[in-house]
Amino acid sequence: MSGHSKWATTKRKKAKTDVARAKAWNKLIKEISIAAKLGGGNPDANPRLRAAILKSKSQSLPTKNIESAIAKGTGANSGTEMTEPLYEGRGPAGIAIMVQCMTDNKVRTVAEIRNIFNKNNGSMGESGSVSWAFTYKGVIIVDAEKYPEDQVMDLVLEAGAEDMSTEDGVHEISTSPEAFDAVSKALENAGIEMMSAELSYVPNDPVKLGHDDAVKLLKLIDKFEDHDDVQEVYHNAEIDEADMDAE
Template sequence: MSGHSKWATIRRKKAVIDSKRGKLFTKLIKEITIAAKQGGGDIDGNPRLRLAVDNAKAANMPAENIERAIKKATGELEGAVYYEVLYEGYGPGGVAILVEAATDNKNRTVAEIRHAFSKNGGSLGEANSVAWMFERKGIITVKRNSMTEDQMMELIIDSPVEDLQTEDEFFEVTTSVENFESVRKALAEKKLEIENASIQWIAKNTINVSGETAEKLEKLIEALEDNDDVQNVYTAADFS
């Protein structure tokens, strides 16, 4: 999963920039709104909402913003209705790409996504054209601080963790969707500093990209992520 970890590093750096632009808060609010709309506004009874709120708090989102998003979703306040949409396509080098979006206008969003693909050397595909190349996994990013990989391994040895990647500043823990919540809770109980935890699409196989192809692919992904309706972008590229 080296390719995924490399892109996780890129995404992590970009998240810092996004927070300055306010884009990160917009994406987090949409996730809170959708989670509360689907499963109710009770954090204790809605795991997806609890996760969204935890991620929002980790990003230092004000509590009143979180509460307002939940109230809009449950009808206590007026607010937009968001729909979850999954777009599939190919980027430069034939790399498969999945785009998760949350939009209040599907026609507008699909037009913008199609434009981003075509402008940056890619093409938007039909439903199920590339989704079969990916699988859902739980990804938990933990700050390293001064912890070694061996110390981290000791902490997770008894947990149902599928993979551990070590980067300069963080650990990336991979779990199955079924074990995601239990592993997240176990890491939190061990007082580890969780930066982010989410269910993501991970490519079953990756394509190595470098040079001009990698540069073009990064531009396409950045163009997609700059769209206010886009929540996440996943690629089957190995940037290592």
């Protein structure tokens, strides 16, 4: 499994500037509000909301912001009707990319996403053109230096996790979407802190990139993540941490 690549990407997101963090927080708030609007404000009865809260906490979104986003979502006037299109395409070196958006205007968003692809060594494809290269699953990261492998593995496998690997100082736990909630709750109940927890499109066969293509891809990802309608960007590239730092 692509644990190293996933955790390196997570660390890169955490290390961004305050301005970038504020933009990331806005995306988290949007997701919490939509999840609360669609499924109610009780995370125990709304798995999507619970997943959004777990992800928000792992990115240090303050509790008051989470509570405010839930209140907004469950309020009578909770905003414009939103849709959640998923756009697919190719990046540098043919890397598969999926861009998850949340928008009130799909016509505007699809044009702008296509433009980002075209201007940054990429091309947008049809629905289904690259999604076969990914599996939708839960990914949970736990600090391996704080929690022994046996302790965590026994717990998560009993709760329904599919797999766990330990590398680069972290345990990466993989679950089906259906088991994600049970596994994350089991960790919480055992007092094990999660460094990251989210439902994600994970590449089936990561593709190793050289330095030049890695830098091009990271610039493309940054362009997507700067767009207000983009919630998440998924890709099947394996990138050295040195290239991430140099970018």
